[in-house]
Amino acid sequence: xxxxxxxxxxxxQGDAMYVRIVRGQTRNGQVEELVRRWQTFIVPQLQAAPxxxxxxxxxxxxxxAMAAVSVWESQPDADALNRAMHDFTGEARALLRGQPTIEDxxxxxxxSSVTAS
Numbered sequence: 001x002x003x004x005x006x007x008x009x010x011x012x013q014g015d016a017m018y019v020r021i022v023r024g025q026t027r028n029g030q031v032e033e034l035v036r037r038w039q040t041f042i043v044p045q046l047q048a049a050p051x052x053x054x055x056x057x058x059x060x061x062x063x064x065a066m067a068a069v070s071v072w073e074s075q076p077d078a079d080a081l082n083r084a085m086h087d088f089t090g091e092a093r094a095l096l097r098g099q100p101t102i103e104d105x106x107x108x109x110x111x112s113s114v115t116a117s
Contacts, residue, residue, distance in 0.1 A: 016107065018072040020072070025065055025066075025096070030064065031061050042085075045084045051076055055068060085100065
């Protein structure tokens with residue numbers, strides 16, 4: 001197995017890829033219900049947003065913790081995403097413990113394992 005690390009420079013137009021990480025805590029036993037509501041409420045908005053590539057929804061059922069990592073082909077509209085998250089947290093308030101945290105990053109490098117044939 002060959003491991004490859006590659007810097008991901010912006011192209012001549014300054015285009016880069018980005019990630020948005022949303023982390024939060026749910027009330028006991030509510031991670032899967034939060035996933036269901038996230039899929040119903042947020043995913044269609046992400047899919048309609050310019051530059052959206054894909055999203056991972058991760059959770060730790062035992063710790064009642066969740067994280068969503070969305071990947072973007074261009075810098076997302078932070079204001080629109082923040083409004084959607086505000087609406088979602090209002091709708092899912094009964095499932096959440098506190099407010100989720102949101103972090104935005106530019107992708108600076110990519111690491112992958114490649115199996116040589």
